[in-house]
Amino acid sequence: QVQLVESGGGLVQAGGSLRLSCAASGSRFSSYAMGWFRQAPGKEREFVAAISWSAGGTYYADSVKGRFTISRDGAKNTGYLQMNSLKPEDTAVYYCSPSNSWGPRSPEAFGPWGQGTQVTVSS
Numbered sequence: 655q656v657q658l659v660e661s662g663g664g665l666v667q668a669g670g671s672l673r674l675s676c677a678a679s680g681s682r683f684s685s686y687a688m689g690w691f692r693q694a695p696g697k698e699r700e701f702v703a704a705i706s707w708s709a710g711g712t713y714y715a716d717s718v719k720g721r722f723t724i725s726r727d728g729a730k731n732t733g734y735l736q737m738n739s740l741k742p743e744d745t746a747v748y749y750c751s752p753s754n755s756w757g758p759r760s761p762e763a764f765g766p767w768g769q770g771t772q773v774t775v776s777s
Contacts (some may be wrong), residue, residue, distance in 0.1 A: 689704035
């Protein structure tokens with residue numbers, strides 16, 4: 655069973671940057687695609703970005719395309735989400751999760767989940 659720990663969240667002003675990390679333990683994490691999701695209060699968990707197991711492919715939600723970059727380091731079993739030009743609407747708890755499918759944007763295609771890391775963007 656893969657276990658995940660997200661970190662790197664915090665409070666930042668609009669226009670600022672943050673880099674989130676997702677440390678994975680357990681075998682075979684490197685053989686899964688990895689995704690980032692976010693959930694704001696009162697809203698459903700929404701897809702942000704995903705990267706293939708080989709890091710050769712990525713896809714993004716339209717709302718973050720051009721501002722966020724997903725990456726992973728297989729040797730460290732760690733994934734990253736570089737977030738630039740942050741907006742107040744990016745405020746949410748951010749989660750990472752693996753998937754054995756490529757291309758889905760639904761949370762049901764991913765799992766397990768970590769505890770998340772809070773990102774707050776002030777205007």
